[in-house]
Amino acid sequence: MVASSETIRLEVPNGSKAVLLKNLYLSIDPYLRMRMNREENYFPSFQPEQVIEGDGVSIVLDSGHPNFKAGDYVRGFVGWEEYSLLTNTFHTDMLSKIKYTDVPLSYYTGLLGMPGMTAYAGFHEICSPKKGEYVYVSAASGAVGQLVGQYAKLMGCYVVGSAGSNEKVHLLKTKFGLDAAFNYKEEPDLTAALKRYFPEGIDIYFENVGGEMLDAVLPNMRMNGRVAVCGMISQYNLQKPQGVHNLPCLITKCIRMQGFLVFQHRHLHEEFIETTRRYFKEGKIAYVEDVVEGLHNAPAALIGLFSGRNVGKQVVMVAHE
Amino acid sequence: MVASSETIRLEVPNGSKAVLLKNLYLSIDPYLRMRMNREENYFPSFQPEQVIEGDGVSIVLDSGHPNFKAGDYVRGFVGWEEYSLLTNTFHTDMLSKIKYTDVPLSYYTGLLGMPGMTAYAGFHEICSPKKGEYVYVSAASGAVGQLVGQYAKLMGCYVVGSAGSNEKVHLLKTKFGLDAAFNYKEEPDLTAALKRYFPEGIDIYFENVGGEMLDAVLPNMRMNGRVAVCGMISQYNLQKPQGVHNLPCLITKCIRMQGFLVFQHRHLHEEFIETTRRYFKEGKIAYVEDVVEGLHNAPAALIGLFSGRNVGKQVVMVAHE
Structure with missing residues (x-):
């Protein structure tokens, strides 16, 4: 890593439409890893x-x-x-004023930010959930997962989450109120574990992990099941993603597996903010973040995501409010 | 294989609701292979x-x-x-009278039968096709594939099909009127081949094959692409299905991949029969079947499907009309 510094004037160029920001919090998200690949995806590579x-x-x-x-x-x-200093319209168009400051500002990187919106749109639009359905969430204490599980509970679903430590599993069962939770690292046979937690099968799988986890889920899906493919964090550091073997289940169980990106669901943003803030204020949704201080800790925070070092949404505080 | 014979009276038991049939044509379909597995799917195992x-x-x-x-x-x-002799209601409920006998009766195992209906429902309901979209069909001269390609052409899509012999590729380009076709066995790099046939990418993939073919398709899909998963014939004879590596494309391209079974689309049956028969009568749809004579040839006909020995829909004629 090369650290670099430069001197800037703390004002926008005269007559420009630029915006000068003092950054307070950075959102540390798994998808950033994909921008470090040579092949471009929906965003240009770094x-x-x-x-x-x-x-x-x-x-x-x-x-x-x-x-x-x-x-x-x-x-x-x-x-x-x-x-x-945001000078181009791409960046100023993406900028939005924070309407409610009665929640911690850092929550706009999670609960009321992109991950929250991902959970909201992903669960409500992609999963087509119905009351009483069986929902499984992997990486369930992460930025997106913790909200998906709670939205699903609020809809009246039976929700099981998995995570990679007993501390996280405890959070899932207490703070986030899931019906059950397990530590996937302690399960020698994931397919059997899911069979145990879902004897009737899974209607909805909110996919954050990919690879072996997906392979274990597919045979446990029910007829007409839905898999919302939000992320596959277990795959991003691999030269070649792992092979997933159980795709013939898609046919025999009429499964819909749908990938999505949050920016295609902007029409839901207002509804998401209003609903989620209200739930939070009423104590119906809990939120856990993992804030580290100092810009110099950002790279380690990103790397830490891939070993699950964070507990809850990973944030870097750049400056005090 | 054990051949067996028994003597039956050619009439139904007095007072029963049974139906006694003389069988004329048998439909030889890849899914039958799945019923030979120990694990049950949507149908009980043989x-x-x-x-x-x-x-x-x-x-x-x-x-x-x-x-x-x-x-x-x-x-x-x-x-x-x-x-x-059909004695239980499951079988008599599944039985339906053939309304139009102005087409060869064998066509009710294909063009106007289950494979035709699979193509019709799969393309129109699962693929969400739009005029001008780029459509790829694998096993494109097979019972289902040949009709999907033609339905897609009739909708105004650009359609490319693949098959496993030059004879079949010729059929695709002439009789079935596809825009292009290729022999997948002559392509050392399927991903590159698809890139060549779809420089703009694929909007709709009608999946009949699975495994390596699917892995080659995914990186060639366009944003918001759809994969209708009808079958994965390359996988049914394997102890363990091959791993598919490129599933992270589902996220970056917002792909919907949907498995389906024809019997969930019964509401379309009337429309399918009327539309398809009319297209056929008007010469807008062509149909190719591969009929072998004799019940004793049925096992070999089924086995032949998995090496692509058939050209068009595989049928066994049991008795002359």
């Missing part, structure tokens, strides 16, 4: 020596843009740096 | 020494059932035998 960018929460220091003024709290796509 | 059953076209010899009378041509679920 280039060596380019500042990494991702979701963040910031305060506006100066603005030439009509939608923003100094002192506004905003969330958007920012650099992993102390100050970001 | 038991050793049990008569194999599958779709067939028959003439009613005698009937105690109010819906059928001697002389009716019917299609339904029959035994691989010369005469079938």
Whole structure:
């Protein structure tokens, strides 16, 4: 890693529509790993020596843009740096003012941010859930998983989550109120474990993991089951993703397996914020984040995601509010 | 294989609702292989020494059932035998009278039978096709594939099919009118081949094959692509299905991959028959079948499917009409 520094003037160029931000929180998300591959996906790959960018929460220091003024709290796509000067319309279009400041600002990287919206859209739009259905969530204490499990409970589903430590499993059963939870690292046979937790089978699998986990889930799915493919964190560091063998189950069980990206569901954003904030305020949704302090800790925080070192949503605090 | 014979009276038991059939054509379908596995799927497994059953076209010899009378041509679920006595309601419920006899009766095992219906429902309901989209069909000269390709052309899609011999590829390009076709056995790199045939990517993949073919398709899919998983014939004879590696593409391309079974789409049956018969009569749809004569050839015909020996829909003629 090459650390670099530069000197910037803390004001926007005269006459421009740029926005100058002081970054407060950075969202550390698994998908950032994909931007480190040479093959481009939906986003361009990061280039060596380019500042990494991702979701963040910031305060506006100066603005030439009509939608923003100094002192506004905003969330958007920012650099992993102390100050970001957003000069192009892609970045200023992605920026949005934070409406409610009666929750911790860092929550806009999770509960009320991109991961929360991913959970909301993924569960409600992709999973086609019905009351009473059997729902399984992997990486269930992660940024997205913890919210999916709770949305599913609020809909009246039976929800089981898995995670990679007993501490996380405890959180799932207590704080997040799931019906059951297990530590997948302690299960020598994942297929058998799922059979134990779902003797009637799984209607909905919210996929955050991929690989062997998916292979164990498929034979446990019920007829007309749905798999919302949100992420496959177990695969991102592999040269070649693992092979998944049980895909013929898709036919015999009429399973729909659907990948999705949160930015295709913007029409739900307002509803997501209002609903989720209300649930949180009413104590119906709990939220756990794992905040580390200091920009210099961001790379280790990202790497830590892939061994499950974080407990809850991983955030880096760049500066005190 | 144990051949067995028994003597039956060619009339239904007095007072029963049974139907006695003389079988004319048997439909030889890949899914029958799955019923030879110990694990049950949507249908019970075949038991050793049990008569194999599958779709067939028959003439009613005698009937105690109010819906059928001697002389009716019917299609339904029959035994691989010369005469079938259907005594339980499962079998008589599955039986239906053939309305139009102005097409060859054998077509009710294909064009106007279960495979045709599978193609019709699979393409129109599962693929969500739009005019101008890029469609790829594997096993494209098979019973289902040949119809999917033609339905897609009729909708105004750009359609490429693959098959396992140059004779079949020729059929695809001429008789079935696809935009392009290739022999997958002559392609050392399937991913590259698909890239060549679909420089803009694939919107819809109609999956009949599975395994390596699916792995080659996924990186070639476009955003919001759909994979209708109808069959995975390359996998049915394996002890363990091959691993498919490129599933992370589901996320980055927002792909929907959906398995289906034809019997969940019965509401479309009337529309399917009317539409398909009209297309055929008007010369807008062509149909190729591969008929072998004699019940004793049925096992070899089924085995032949898995090496692609058949050209078009495989049928066994049990008796002359």
